[in-house]
Amino acid sequence: MDAIYSATALRNHPREVKQAARERLVRITENGNGAYVFCSEEVFQREVDDAVERALYARRVSDAIDRGRADIAAGQYVEGIEAAKAAVASRRASSGAA
Numbered sequence: 001m002d003a004i005y006s007a008t009a010l011r012n013h014p015r016e017v018k019q020a021a022r023e024r025l026v027r028i029t030e031n032g033n034g035a036y037v038f039c040s041e042e043v044f045q046r047e048v049d050d051a052v053e054r055a056l057y058a059r060r061v062s063d064a065i066d067r068g069r070a071d072i073a074a075g076q077y078v079e080g081i082e083a084a085k086a087a088v089a090s091r092r093a094s095s096g097a098a
Contacts, residue, residue, distance in 0.1 A: 002027050007035065 003020040004027045010017050020026050021039045025047065028036040039047070071077055078087045 002037075004029060006030070010038070 002025040003017075005013075005017050005020070007028055007030045010028055017026060017028075017038070021043065024039070024043060026038040027034055028038055078084050
């Protein structure tokens with residue numbers, strides 16, 4: 001969870017706020033309202049990397065759903081466990097996989 005400090009705390013206790021910012025995002029408030037986000041470069045890079053990974057994951061999921069919908073529209077699907085097992089076995093046999 002992000003740490004929350006007032007702008008006054010940033011001015012009066014900068015060491016404490018900076019220490020928190022080395023570990024995670026720090027939200028700075030003014031008059032009780034969110035105003036700024038403060039963090040170390042390492043935390044910033046980690047947050048950017050995490051956001052990129054989440055976006056890439058969401059894209060992969062969306063692409064898989066789109067492919068599934070296209071397969072259904074084209075009639076390329078099976079119904080039932082036994083039919084699915086047979087389809088997998090057929091694909092493995094045609095690709096030479098063991």
